[in-house]
Amino acid sequence: MSSSWSPRPHVAPDTSRLLIERAHEEFLAGNPGDRRVGDVRGIVRESWSRSLASLVGAEALPRLELVGAELEAYRRTHPLASVMEMVRALLMPGTAEESGVVVAVGDAAGRLLWVEGDKHVRSLTGDMGFVEGTNWAEDAVGTSAPGTALALGRSVQIRGAEHYNRLVQPWSCTAAPVHDPETRQLLGVIDVTGGVEAVTPQAQLLVDATARAVEGELLVARLRARAAAGGRAPVRRRPPVRQDAMLRTLGRDRALLEVTGDGIETAVEISARHAEILLMLAVHREGLSAEALSELVYDHATTETLRPEMVRLRRVLEPIAPGLVPTSRPYRLPSPLETDAHHVLSLLDRGAHRVAFAAYRGPVLPDSTSPGVSEVRESVRLALREALIAEAGVDVLLAYADTADGRDDDEVLRLCLALLPARSPKRAGLVARIERLGQP
Structure with a gap:
């Protein structure tokens, strides 16, 4: 039986996979003009070329760009958050955790915001970095359905060895972009990843239909909001300035405190003692008494030693991260502090x-x-x-x-x-x- 994905007619699927793998190796070896590369689908060759031009590694892990509270806050305000129930209903009916596929929804930059579906497949695909918060754009991980769909602005299917990244080649995927129903601005992407069942013609029809249904739902919701406002566009208020903070402690004797807010990024190396205190308060978000914090930091209840140290820590934090200045009785961080650990x-x-x-x-x-x-x-x-x-x-x-x-x-x-x-x-x-x- 021949394969519709085969670079040559009347070639069995297993042989087709081997031909594409060899073409991939020739391409990476600097031989894009090799006959075997020429046999690969044009959409894939062009994506490989863009990936190579972006200096993507053939076994590069995706960048983790959104984590913890930052990811949660971004998801809550993203336009696709309001249609996630529709995506689940259309692509993950019934027992989603035994469906054999995972469904991912990402933003226009290629960052995955939701990854749901078959528990076992999620565990396996997670090993290659297919998890919430990672960037799957073409210039980050190379050819893949979500990244290539965003690059081309249309639905795409990528099967196994067609992926630029070797770590992704055991999988196949279908993805379709989602556009703003009025401005046609790119909002994000919907992807289905799994085995060969994820790249059937029926899978592409379903993912395309889901993307169109989502765009329709976004338009209906917008029209309802305007009608409720008497035909006037809802007033958009500027959200309050928010600071996100990260404490980097792995492999570091002096921790690095990174603070991002209102477009400004600050990174400050803090003392070992201040790092210990902040880490303990980040772990114990419910707060700690002076005695409990002293025991965790000093191994004995020396509140007389802790209190002046807390004063010094507040002075360090006030100009760079006022949202992290600890309150007292109990000592607690007013805003979440993420840690690399x-x-x-x-x-x-x-x-x-x-x-x-x-x-x-x-x-x-x-x-x-x-x-x-x-x-x-x-x-x-x-x-x-x-x-x-x-x-x-x-x-x-x-x-x-x-x-x-x-x-x-x-x-x-x-x-x-x-x-x-x-x-x-x-x-x-x-x-x-x-x-x-x-x-x-």
Whole structure:
């Protein structure tokens, strides 16, 4: 049986996949004029060329651009938030968690805002970074249905080996852009990702129809709002200035506090003690008494030492992040403070093990002896290790085995050895490392 995706007529699907894979390798090797590349669909060749021109890596992980409270706030105000129930009803009817596909909705920049559907598939696709907050535009990860649909402004299907990024090639996807029903400005993209069932003609018809239905619903809602306002356009009030803050502690002795608000970005390196206090308040969002915070930071209830330190911390925060100046009785942060440590845990929860490992820059405040910091440090380390052992592929496990956390981990080394092919040249080095660990 021939394949409609085949670069040559009367070629079986498996052979077609091999031909496209070879064409992909020739293209990346600098041979775009090779006959095999010429056989690939034009829409794919053109996308590969744009990806190459954007210097996209052939195994690049997508950038994580929206996280935590920032992601939640952005989703709430995005125009597509109001039509998510319609998207779910049309593309994920019945038992969505056993549908065999995942449905993603992203913004006009290619950032995924919602990723829902089959739980097992979400776990697998999460390993390549297909999770909320990551950027899947063509200039970020190369050829993919959501990114290419946004680039072309029309629905696109990308099957397996046609993806520019090798990490994505086990999957197939169909995506359609969503436009503003009046201005035709690009609002975002709807994508269905899975196996071959995600790239059937019926799948493209369904995704296209969903995008058109969404545009229709947006127009109806807008007309109703105008009618309710007596024919006048609703008054748009400028939202209050908001600050988003991130505390970067992974692999850093002195944390970096990043604050973004009203188009202004500020990054300040703070002292080790202030980093410990902010981390504890970020972890314990309900607040802490002076005694409890002292015990977490100093290992004993020295409130006399803590109070002047809190005064100094307030002086540091007031000019750059007034929304983070702690209140007292109990000590609490008035605004959410995200941390890179919590982002790693969030990625692990979503099955994005490869992205979580890439985001893990090292232990939390490695030189800190604070009891509370030590607990957070160990919980992140163990969560990452356990997730990688349970779910990660051998390439990620080998990379973990080369880190300070993994190089002397006998269980990790033995698991890598078990997963490697029998003739892999990497086996000898692993055996030698395991034998050294076993020596008294």
